[in-house]
Amino acid sequence: MVGMGTATVRAATDAGLVLEDGRTVRLAALDLPDGAQSPAPGTEVTLKRIGAAETDRYGRLVAHVFTVQAGQGGTEGWFQADLLRRGLARVARVGDVTCARALLADEEKARAAKLGLWAEPVYVIGKAEEPADVLKSRGRFALVEGKVLSVRESGGTIYVNFGRRWSEDFTVTIARRNERAFTAAGIQPKSLAGRRVRIRGWIEERGGPWVEAARPEQIEVVQ
Numbered sequence: 125m126v127g128m129g130t131a132t133v134r135a136a137t138d139a140g141l142v143l144e145d146g147r148t149v150r151l152a153a154l155d156l157p158d159g160a161q162s163p164a165p166g167t168e169v170t171l172k173r174i175g176a177a178e179t180d181r182y183g184r185l186v187a188h189v190f191t192v193q194a195g196q197g198g199t200e201g202w203f204q205a206d207l208l209r210r211g212l213a214r215v216a217r218v219g220d221v222t223c224a225r226a227l228l229a230d231e232e233k234a235r236a237a238k239l240g241l242w243a244e245p246v247y248v249i250g251k252a253e254e255p256a257d258v259l260k261s262r263g264r265f266a267l268v269e270g271k272v273l274s275v276r277e278s279g280g281t282i283y284v285n286f287g288r289r290w291s292e293d294f295t296v297t298i299a300r301r302n303e304r305a306f307t308a309a310g311i312q313p314k315s316l317a318g319r320r321v322r323i324r325g326w327i328e329e330r331g332g333p334w335v336e337a338a339r340p341e342q343i344e345v346v347q
Contacts, residue, residue, distance in 0.1 A: 150187075156213050157212075167191055214247075282298040306340045
């Protein structure tokens with residue numbers, strides 16, 4: 125990660141962390157439920173980024189937030205990881221393989237212990253073999269798990285199919301130009317057929333439910 129300097133939190137709002145210098149920060153790499161916890165006003169934080177500096181469509185700075193841990197010699201605590209360990213967020217798109225693995229491991233521990241949001245029915249992982257239920261999350265971030273039936277390529281797109289009927293069944297697409305990034309992360313799209321995987325992303329509808337996977341951390345092999 126690349127340091128972006130330090131700042132002081134003025135307020136925590138639904139839009140993100142408002143800093144004393146007027147900037148608003150959205151927590152990178154996470155999908156946050158409404159009312160998620162944030163550093164208290166007055167907290168000094170260090171901001172870091174992966175890759176180039178990024179702002180979202182609302183002009184918010186996208187950053188990883190680190191706070192100083194009291195009584196630990198000034199050791200920084202990664203706020204994103206802390207939220208995941210307590211079950212208060214889900215991993216979304218990270219942008220770095222090593223960071224993604226660490227964050228996914230924190231999420232997995234909280235999910236296994238049914239902490240925080242993992243104890244709530246609305247956050248239960250969807251079943252790919254039940255596309256009608258998956259479609260109930262249309263327009264929202266969700267996790268879906270199932271066995272891949274086939275992987276096909278057409279034009280510049282790789283289709284990861286969970287059923288035989290594209291007009292009804294769950295499908296994941298990967299742009300052919302992104303295949304190298306998946307392979308480098310240990311996810312070879314064309315070898316997923318017959319394997320059980322967990323998909324994370326925003327549910328859309330293209331006949332059946334559909335997720336566009338742009339980053340390798342959106343696909344986890346669970347078998």
